[in-house]
Amino acid sequence: MLQQEILVAGATVVLVSPEQLLTQRFEAAISDKDFAKRVCVMAVDEAHLLNTWGKSFRKSYLQVGWARARLKNAVPLITTTATLQGGKNTKDTCTFLGLHANLHVIHRSNLRHDFRIIFRTTMSNPESLDAFPELDWVLSSQRKVLIHHWSIATCWRIATYLIKENASDPYRTVRTQIFHTLNWPSHNNDTLRRWKEGDQNVQVIVATAIFAVGMDALDFEDVIVFGKPLSADMWWQVLG
Numbered sequence: 001m002l003q004q005e006i007l008v009a010g011a012t013v014v015l016v017s018p019e020q021l022l023t024q025r026f027e028a029a030i031s032d033k034d035f036a037k038r039v040c041v042m043a044v045d046e047a048h049l050l051n052t053w054g055k056s057f058r059k060s061y062l063q064v065g066w067a068r069a070r071l072k073n074a075v076p077l078i079t080t081t082a083t084l085q086g087g088k089n090t091k092d093t094c095t096f097l098g099l100h101a102n103l104h105v106i107h108r109s110n111l112r113h114d115f116r117i118i119f120r121t122t123m124s125n126p127e128s129l130d131a132f133p134e135l136d137w138v139l140s141s142q143r144k145v146l147i148h149h150w151s152i153a154t155c156w157r158i159a160t161y162l163i164k165e166n167a168s169d170p171y172r173t174v175r176t177q178i179f180h181t182l183n184w185p186s187h188n189n190d191t192l193r194r195w196k197e198g199d200q201n202v203q204v205i206v207a208t209a210i211f212a213v214g215m216d217a218l219d220f221e222d223v224i225v226f227g228k229p230l231s232a233d234m235w236w237q238v239l240g
Contacts, residue, residue: 012038018060021067030070041076042068048084050096065096132161135224138204139166139175143221144195147206150227152180158226159206171201179207195219 020026029035050061068077079097084090094100120134138145139162149155159178166172177191194202 018058018063021063022060036071039071039075041078042071044077044079044097045081047079047081047093047097048089050093051084051089065098068098130157130161132158135162136165138162138222138224141222142203144219145204145222145224146220147204147224147226148208149206150209152182152208154227155180155206155208159204162204162206174201176204176206177202179205179210181208181210 016026044064050064077097077099084093147158149158155178159176162176163172166175169175179188179191191205
């Protein structure tokens, strides 16, 4: 109806992005009596992003907190997250979504025993550099690597550095791919397709936060979280 409909056991699931909550089409939908009376539950996935993206570069996430109040009927709210930190972050998220009375929490461990976390001290401000010699091992290792940074500009500099350092490789511009929202969707889709199909010429993906949320897991051997994360929630999200 708004973005995509999925039929599940006779029910209709309407998927809406945060940006669509501000559109006239969404307003028209929730104002329609026939539509409103059929809404039986509201679900919010990746709830920790309300604390991170909503307060920084994607302000539309703040609209999620008002969406339930805009519905004509008081409907149950289900929210899920695998990386929300306890204490203030959890409290702020619950407050923002109005989760106080009649709150039921199902808590499971997301501990992963199949990966190891290594901290390495590098430069103090990667956003101002054009050379990243601490990443030279990435190309020589021939391992499948995801390099993550929060800034598109820094991702470009990291990818450019790796391509220049690999000047003797005729496939150097293919071996290192950059993945972010400003790319053409066709480019990002082609990168994912080639990776999933096992194209040996694609070895490194340098990506922004787009790769941390809503992305099917790919077969990476190493994940490098480069630079200071926006928050502890976002750091755990990238590792997940």
